[in-house]
Amino acid sequence: MLKAKNLIVGYRKAICEPLSFSFEDGKCIMLTGPNGSGKSTLLKTLAGLIPPVSGKFSSNGRVVMVPTHIPKVKGFTVKEFILTGMLQASGMFGRLRPSAEKAADEAIDALGLGSLESQDLSRISDGEFQKACMATALTNEASVLLLDEPTAFLDVDNRIMVLSTLRSLARESGTTVMFSTHDISDGAKYSDAEISLLKH
Amino acid sequence: MKPAVRIIIFCACLILLSGLDLLCGGSCFNIPEYVIFIKIRLPRMLTAVLAGCSLSLAGLQMQSIFRNPLADPHIMGVSAGAGTGAAIATLIAGATASGFPIVLSAFLGAMVAFMLIMAVASHIQSTYTLLIFGVMLGFVFSAITSILEYSANEESLKIFYSWSAGSFMGTRPTDILIMLSALAIGIFMAECNSRGLDISLFGDEYAALAGVNILKVRNIAMAGSCIMTAAVTAFCGPIGFVGIVAPHIARLAIGSSMHRKVIPATLTVGTCLSLLADIFSQVFATPLPVGSTMAIIGIPLILIILCSKPRI
Numbered sequence: 001m002l003k004a005k006n007l008i009v010g011y012r013k014a015i016c017e018p019l020s021f022s023f024e025d026g027k028c029i030m031l032t033g034p035n036g037s038g039k040s041t042l043l044k045t046l047a048g049l050i051p052p053v054s055g056k057f058s059s060n061g062r063v064v065m066v067p068t069h070i071p072k073v074k075g076f077t078v079k080e081f082i083l084t085g086m087l088q089a090s091g092m093f094g095r096l097r098p099s100a101e102k103a104a105d106e107a108i109d110a111l112g113l114g115s116l117e118s119q120d121l122s123r124i125s126d127g128e129f130q131k132a133c134m135a136t137a138l139t140n141e142a143s144v145l146l147l148d149e150p151t152a153f154l155d156v157d158n159r160i161m162v163l164s165t166l167r168s169l170a171r172e173s174g175t176t177v178m179f180s181t182h183d184i185s186d187g188a189k190y191s192d193a194e195i196s197l198l199k200h
Numbered sequence: 201m202k203p204a205v206r207i208i209i210f211c212a213c214l215i216l217l218s219g220l221d222l223l224c225g226g227s228c229f230n231i232p233e234y235v236i237f238i239k240i241r242l243p244r245m246l247t248a249v250l251a252g253c254s255l256s257l258a259g260l261q262m263q264s265i266f267r268n269p270l271a272d273p274h275i276m277g278v279s280a281g282a283g284t285g286a287a288i289a290t291l292i293a294g295a296t297a298s299g300f301p302i303v304l305s306a307f308l309g310a311m312v313a314f315m316l317i318m319a320v321a322s323h324i325q326s327t328y329t330l331l332i333f334g335v336m337l338g339f340v341f342s343a344i345t346s347i348l349e350y351s352a353n354e355e356s357l358k359i360f361y362s363w364s365a366g367s368f369m370g371t372r373p374t375d376i377l378i379m380l381s382a383l384a385i386g387i388f389m390a391e392c393n394s395r396g397l398d399i400s401l402f403g404d405e406y407a408a409l410a411g412v413n414i415l416k417v418r419n420i421a422m423a424g425s426c427i428m429t430a431a432v433t434a435f436c437g438p439i440g441f442v443g444i445v446a447p448h449i450a451r452l453a454i455g456s457s458m459h460r461k462v463i464p465a466t467l468t469v470g471t472c473l474s475l476l477a478d479i480f481s482q483v484f485a486t487p488l489p490v491g492s493t494m495a496i497i498g499i500p501l502i503l504i505i506l507c508s509k510p511r512i
């Protein structure tokens with residue numbers, strides 16, 4: 001569940017009109033709008049990274065945001081990358097609890113990354129890397145997953161793969177997914193609802 | 201070749217180089233061999249080992265938190281602070297020999313730089329702004345040192361240059377104990393922070409995704425690195441290159457960037473490089489400054505690494 005009432009986002013100054021919405025669990029929402037309309041700012045606000053200018057929002061669990069650009073660092077396998085994101089589940093000297101390993105394996109299975117888990121990040125495609133980032137969000141027990149332009153810079157095949165993964169993830173795990181995109185035609189095929197922002 | 205086999209080879213090299221280092225160096229007709237061994241060569245070898253470990257581990261952490269393959273332990277101005285401290289001792293206070301007053305003053309200089317960095321780090325979110333602050337701080341300390349050098353007499357300058365050339369010679373058991381303590385603190389902090397360092401390689405936004413306070417990770421890494429660098433620089437003078445080169449060789453050797461794996465490899469490689477520089481400095485009739493031999497070994501290695509595929 002993701003709710004907002006008269007939410008105005010911006011960096012101290014409003015950059016969009018007041019927003020009110022309510023989405024049930026398991027919904028996949030597309031966020032569109034021209035550059036500078038406040039898509040990233042809205043996602044960052046919902047993730048709790050920046051405060052709202054005014055208004056309220058709430059969710060029924062942890063909100064996790066996957067940023068636009070995460071560098072693909074050489075020397076990490078896909079599984080190591082996912083485990084790296086589980087710092088909060090680690091104890092002294094960074095040793096992971098067995099439950100964390102299990103959660104990582106479950107996330108890898110859920111996103112169909114099993115065949116890639118031993119691959120170095122530098123050897124996988126950008127689309128596959130996006131899936132690994134989503135798996136990291138899942139291991140952090142996200143009930144709301146926010147993605148800032150997950151299909152930017154991807155070719156058609158990878159774009160479709162990422163969008164279909166997002167929709168399946170929302171339907172199968174009950175996670176509320178919100179992603180921003182400029183690719184309205186493909187995004188609309190794989191989303192249940194849409195928020196369009198206009199420049200203020 | 202498996203990474204584990206490579207680590208074993210590095211360990212074997214370390215043992216071999218330690219033994220070789222103990223055999224290198226001058227001797228004297230009046231002093232028995234065992235005295236030279238116990239009083240001169242063994243402390244020198246242990247100092248080389250501790251300096252190699254400390255600087256390479258500090259370099260690894262600096263490269264990770266700044267996501268810069270050319271970052272090294274001296275990038276935050278700690279060794280420049282130590283240099284200013286040493287310059288104050290020799291050029292103003294008139295320390296007459298390269299000994300405890302210089303070391304103490306250099307250590308205090310390094311600690312002043314360290315405290316300034318930590319005070320600023322707790323208020324600056326941007327890693328790049330902090331990096332610029334560290335580099336600028338280094339320039340300020342270097343400028344102060346240059347002013348002191350300009351007005352100093354020939355004898356004081358000679359003593360100061362002797363310290364700044366870098367050497368593993370002349371350390372006493374207490375000095376080694378201080379460096380060992382700093383290294384133990386540094387390793388403990390790095391091991392506790394290893395997952396945070398992994399996350400910092402993926403950027404601040406990814407850290408936010410993982411719910412990690414990147415500021416805390418960065419400050420722990422900087423504190424550990426500064427403590428180790430301050431201790432080594434105070435006793436041995438500013439020694440470059442090992443902190444840049446060792447982490448790269450370690451990553452290439454084990455084929456991983458995960459700090460849990462890279463830290464032990466970096467410590468081993470750093471020690472090997474440091475011993476190699478010490479051996480090289482001792483093979484001539486007049487021992488060469490370790491800072492120079494390290495540069496002679498380190499620069500070609502840096503160029504090879506830069507021309508090959510970058511690791512981070």
